[in-house]
Structures are given as C-alpha cells and as structure tokens.
Amino acid sequence: MLKKSLFLIAASLLLSSCSSFFALINVSPSSRLKAVTYSNEAPNALYTFYYPDTTGNGFLSTLRSRYALDSVVQGAVDDKARILRIMDWTSSRWSHNGSNTPSQSDALTILAEAQEGKQFRCVEYGIVATAALNSLGMKARTLGLKTRDVEKVRFGAGHVVSEVYVPALEKWVFIDPQFNLMPTLDGVPLDGVEFQAALYNKDARLVIATNEGNLTREEAAPYLNWIGKYLFYYDVLFDQATLESDEFKANNGMTKLTLVPVGCKEPRVFQRRSKIDYSYYTHSLNDFYRKPQ
Numbered sequence: 001m002l003k004k005s006l007f008l009i010a011a012s013l014l015l016s017s018c019s020s021f022f023a024l025i026n027v028s029p030s031s032r033l034k035a036v037t038y039s040n041e042a043p044n045a046l047y048t049f050y051y052p053d054t055t056g057n058g059f060l061s062t063l064r065s066r067y068a069l070d071s072v073v074q075g076a077v078d079d080k081a082r083i084l085r086i087m088d089w090t091s092s093r094w095s096h097n098g099s100n101t102p103s104q105s106d107a108l109t110i111l112a113e114a115q116e117g118k119q120f121r122c123v124e125y126g127i128v129a130t131a132a133l134n135s136l137g138m139k140a141r142t143l144g145l146k147t148r149d150v151e152k153v154r155f156g157a158g159h160v161v162s163e164v165y166v167p168a169l170e171k172w173v174f175i176d177p178q179f180n181l182m183p184t185l186d187g188v189p190l191d192g193v194e195f196q197a198a199l200y201n202k203d204a205r206l207v208i209a210t211n212e213g214n215l216t217r218e219e220a221a222p223y224l225n226w227i228g229k230y231l232f233y234y235d236v237l238f239d240q241a242t243l244e245s246d247e248f249k250a251n252n253g254m255t256k257l258t259l260v261p262v263g264c265k266e267p268r269v270f271q272r273r274s275k276i277d278y279s280y281y282t283h284s285l286n287d288f289y290r291k292p293q
Helices: 002-012 014-024 058-066 069-073 079-091 107-115 122-135 192-200 217-230
Strands: 140-146 158-166 171-175 182-185 206-210 233-237 256-259 279-282
Touching: 058 069, 058 107, 058 122, 069 079, 079 122, 079 158, 079 171, 079 182, 079 206, 107 122, 122 140, 122 158, 158 217, 171 182, 171 192, 182 192, 192 217, 206 217
Parallel strands: 256 279
Antiparallel strands: 140 158, 140 233, 158 171, 182 206, 233 256
C-alpha cells in the first residue's frame, strides 16, 4: 500500500512543474508560501457546531457494520493508529477522479458507487474518512482548503481533507485521505495551521506518516511541494451531524466558518465565478479549533 500511495502522489502531481508559468497568468494557483498569523481571541458565541451522536446514529452504525470498520482498526494501540488505519482504508476504496461526483454526497452512497467501479474527487475521500471516523466514536470533520489566490485563478484553488479530534492530545489532527498521509512533528500529528507553519519554516522535524510507516524526505517531497499552497484559507461546515442530506444547519443563514490569516482578505469568490456567500469569517484559532462538544 505504501508503494501505491507514492505512485498516486507522483501521478497526481505530475503537472506541478508547469504551475509557475500558469500562476503567472492566473490560471492555476501560485505555489509560493507566505508567513501567516492568526489571533487567539475568545470564541464567538454566535458560532454553534453540530456533531453526530457517534454511538446512537443509525447511519453511522450501518456504515460501521457494513464495512466491518471494527476489523479495520482491530489491534490499533491508540487513536493515532486508528486514524491511520481508517485513512488507509478510505484511500483504497477507489482511484481518484477529479471530475466525477456521486449521485448523493453521503458516505454510504459514495462507497456503494465506488464498489460499482466509480471514481471520485478529494471531496468524497474527505466525506468517507470523516464518516468512518465518526462511526468509531471519534469527532471528525471534512475540511476545505483554499489557496490565497482563490479569487483570481481559474482552477486548482481548492482541496478537501479531514480533521479528527484526539482527546488524549487535546487537539485536531489533519489527514489527507486521498493521498493517505498524516503530517507529524516529533511524532505528534498536526492540525492544518500547524502543518502550514512547519512547511513555511522548513522544519526538519516534519515527517509524513502512513499506516505502513513514515515517508522519507525524498518520498514526501512531491506532496509537500504541492500541498503548501492550499494551506491558507480553511473552512468547515457548522453542521457535521447531517449525514444523508445537503440541507445543513446554519448559524443565521451561514453554513460554514472560514479561517482567514490576520490582515488578509476574506475570499468572496471561488475561481472567478462562484460566489462565497455562505460563510462567516474569523481570524481566531479559538473559533476554528475549539474542542468539539
């Protein structure tokens, strides 16, 4: 599986050498990283997050039993090991197709259609990994990533991953289930903001973990060179509890919260054409990375 992961990384990033030219003409995103900061303001009481009942939810129980997820994580010694197992399992369900979508955007539909031979986007890897982790009692969420030039470029301005809360670490953990990778520092998994800081600072302690072991610096380099540009704007649904519908609970009409670096513009358009009129914006890590209830 590790060799397969490395092949997928190389294949998916094959065109990255052309990105500098296309960035100049605002076709694809710039890969240049910037130093960013966020605030530690107190959480805004306006924002309410909703997470599923991980033990009594019928949808999650069906997912857990139908795909024998207890067997997937059997023998895992801690949450980090369980997360790596689920990430590895999710990554293996189908091969990536950046233009194909399922008939419904829920984990059971995605997995059933994948078994029929269909292939899906990063979005669907995030949805499935999040639901699978939730089904095993972990609080997880699908995390949207956007480049700093999201409003200007024509394509490639977004990516989707997952984050899962680990109580023992008292923090959120970033995973990329499409590529089957987890960033760590001194063995401790990172959240998305920490991952960006480690990349920008070229921290030699940054290691990419997989279920089969850590990647070497050479093996990890293509992914690290590619993912950095997406670690600028982060967004999540307030409602992670609705699993079989696109009708999500909102806070005063807004369905998402977007984390924006201090001093940076709030993105209002995605790739020149799609309005972003569904999100609140915050600079506060205490808003975006609050402990799930």
